[in-house]
Amino acid sequence: MAKKRQLFECQACGYQSGKWLGKCPNCGAWDQFLELTASQQEVLKTTSKTASSTQKALPITEIKEERFARFSSNDSELDLVLGGGIVPGSLTLIGGSPGVGKSTLLLKIGGNLAKSGKKVLYVSGEESLGQIKIRANRLDANEERLFLLSEIKLEDVFDELYKEDFEVLIVDSIQTLYSEKVTSAPGSVSQVREITFELMRYGKEKEVAIFIIGHITKEGSIAGPRVLEHMVDTVLYFEGDANRELRMLRGIKNRFGSTSEVAIFEMTKTGLVSAKDISKKFFTRGEAGIGSAITVVMEGSRPIVLEVQALVAQSGYPNPKRSATGYELNRLTMLLALLERKLDLPFNEYDVFINIAGGIKIGETAADLAIIAAILSSFRNRAISKDTVFIGEVSLIGDIRDIYNLDIRLREAKTQGFVRAIVPKLPIEQIENIKCFEATEVSKLIDWM
Ligand SMILES: Nc1ncnc2c1ncn2[C@@H]1O[C@H](COP(=O)(O)OP(=O)(O)O)[C@@H](O)[C@H]1O
Ligand SMILES: [Mg+2]
Structure with missing residues (x-):
């Protein structure tokens, strides 16, 4: 008789191995390997497969579209990020660090839905x-x-679920629940996966929309939410400083909509x-300090005017410091190298710090120009005119590249009272009350400051 394949799994990070290990080669945790039982291996197989193998292939032309009858969460922001509302039977994971507001949001949403x-x-x-x-x-x-319901045992949660016909289930949090079927501790990889699998099966069968809250620690150690990402329909993460x-x-991730919102x-x-x-x-508005520049970024479909700040200070170290909050450090290093080359500025003797106001993380390159302007402003100890916005991507060779949605950004800047914009290319249609200047090269930027 063939011997059943043994499979061990690190309960801290989900790393799998064919033999037991004392120390996890992936996350470095000690004594975390547990052997997966046959039924756990079965769960693994089922969750990594989306369709059952008995189905027959069909020509795409014969397949009907799935229609999602969404309902509103009665919160316009949540509806937006979900792609237009809640889909019955969907499973959404909401992750974030402790204190960020997960319970607050979902209790309120629960109240909204109950009211409706x-x-x-x-x-x-x-x-x-x-x-x-x-x-x-x-x-x-x-x-x-x-x-x-105040409960940590999954089986008891199901008792309750089968008693009444709930339409929405909120679980706060996945790390505190445990299933009797799994021997490892609550919050371990086997537990959170088993619980999510059981809930998903229930939700799909009964068309119940489920929200699962998961904690993520600052270090990004994520026994939990991260190993679930591939199983669930939608993954939303909270950003922002708890303070x-x-x-x-x-x-x-969103199986029912875009993830750009x-x-x-x-x-x-x-x-x-x-x-x-x-x-x-x-x-x-109106407090243009030294080292501060204004730009317009897109968050999904919405333009946001925001301030970027730079501090440039003579360095006391052989290796000057570079630090960026809300902006990519590699990109900052690249921009500094470019400024050294193009403008002959001795940034290798200066520490440079970048901060994006409001705790936002800039994920696009349109803020490059404003970052450079802020750095130059701090370096030259001269404030930039408070009526100007800077929008543009800077390339490795120092030219300033066109960015998408320039007109939407300019209109927002105008609405916020800005009258001057430094841009890669003049917009095709002139926008009233905001004067645009074309900066095609980094070396030209100084002229506009
Ligand atoms: N009475 C209150 N008034 C205003 N804000 C509060 C109050 N109590 C708690 N909060 C805010 O709610 C946050 C806790 O949110 P919570 O939803 O419990 O976070 P999470 O569930 O993500 O750990 C706290 O950080 C605090 O800022
Ligand atoms: Mg909470």
Whole structure:
């Protein structure tokens, strides 16, 4: 008889091996390897496959489109990032560091949905019912159709689920639940995977929309959420500093929509509310300091005017320091090298620090020009005119490249009261009240500052 293949798995990171190991070669954790049982191996196989093998191939022309009857979460920001609302039977993972606002958002959403007639179950393994009630009072989420359950055993959660016909299930958090079927500790890779698999099976069968909250620690150690990404339909991660009021909920994966949209919230006493007038949160008008420059970035379909800051200071070290918050460090190093070459500036003797206001992370290159302007402003100790925005990508050879959605960005800058824009190329249509100047090369930038 053929011997069953043994498979061991690190409970900290999910690394798999054919034999038991003391130390995980992937994450370095000690004594974390557990042998997977036959049924766990089965779960693994099922979750890595999307269709059953008994199905027959069909010509694409004969296949009908799937229609998703979405319903609104009654929160315009969440609807936006979900791709237009909640899909029944879908499973959404919401990750983020502790204190960022996951429970706050989902309790409020639970309240919203209950108010609109949906029957919602909120399962918490983190807090007592009394604690959640206090939060619900604050968030105005006291709704008859919102049910709370304080439970950490998955089997007991299912008992409850089968008693009533809930339409939405919220699990706070995946790391606190455990299933009796798995021997390892709550929060371990086998546990979170088994629980997610069981919930997914239930959700798809009963057409229940499920939200799972997962903690992610600062170091990015993610026994949990990351190993689930490939299983679930949608993955949203919270960004933003717990000490600041702005939070961004970014789509990482979405089987039912685009991942380019970002929900932007503000943390208030009554919970996370849609950040009205988003643009005004990321810059202060009229306070142009030395080392500060304004640009316009796109977050999904929305333009955001924001301030980038640079500090350039004579270095006391043989290797000068470079640091960037909210901007890619490699890109900063590249821009500095370019400035040394093109403008003959001795940045190898200076420390350079970059910060993006409001805790936003810039993921596009259109802010390059503003970064350079801020660096030059700090280096020359001269403030830039407070009426100017800088928009443009800088290439390795020092020319300034065209960027997409220039007209949308310029209109937003105009709305926010800016009258001058330094851009790669003049827009085809002149925009009223904002004068554009074409900067084709980094060396020309100084002329406009
Ligand atoms: N009474 C309150 N008023 C305003 N904000 C509060 C209040 N209580 C808690 N918060 C905010 O809510 C945050 C906690 O959010 P929470 O949803 O519990 O985070 P998570 O579930 O992601 O760990 C705290 O960081 C705090 O900023
Ligand atoms: Mg919480």
